[in-house]
Amino acid sequence: KQEVTQIPAALSVPEGENLVLNCSFTDSAIYNLQWFRQDPGKGLTSLLLIQSSQREQTSGRLNASLDKSSGRSTLYIAASQPGDSATYLCAVSPIQGGSEKLVFGKGTKLTVNP
């Protein structure tokens, strides 16, 4: 059974710092991996999707990497801003069970202090 773990559970950094969020998964048989952002009480915003054949994806100050063989992904946020404060969720689309299913980690709650 696919399991997704995110470390750390919470992270507090000063504004301007570069930071890395970690995600690990137990089964490398995945179609893709998605990173989401969720503000309190709101829906999920898709940040980046990395296909299983890809190594990384970039969008603005965000860079996500994928090492499928070791079951790891990182989300790098450059020059963090208070507006980046949110919970970041990692989810994989496992091949077993069909592409419709997403298995989520529990998230990393990020606080960027001004």
Place this chain on the structure above:
Amino acid sequence: DTEVTQTPKHLVMGMTNKKSLKCEQHMGHRAMYWYKQKAKKPPELMFVYSYEKLSINESVPSRFSPECPNSSLLNLHLHALQPEDSALYLCASSQDKGWDLGVNEQFFGPGTRLTVL
């Protein structure tokens, strides 16, 4: 239009009430999803519709009844709920199985905050 909309934003209901949640997307997606999210937990998949047919039911109690009237609309009918059903209900959509599975990205709506008294 890359948006998934959900109504209402908030809903308070008694255990004997019948209510419905609505979700809409106009991205031409053929797969739509209902998720339930409790506080400080990740979303849990409830149902998946693919081409307007129910393809996945994650053993959800029958007091939750999904409906997909057309490819753009998804409803969740609620009846005789329990206080423990209080949660954020999220709708999502994506391209269908026939699409490149590697890019089957899910897009989420803002959610409906449900409180059962």
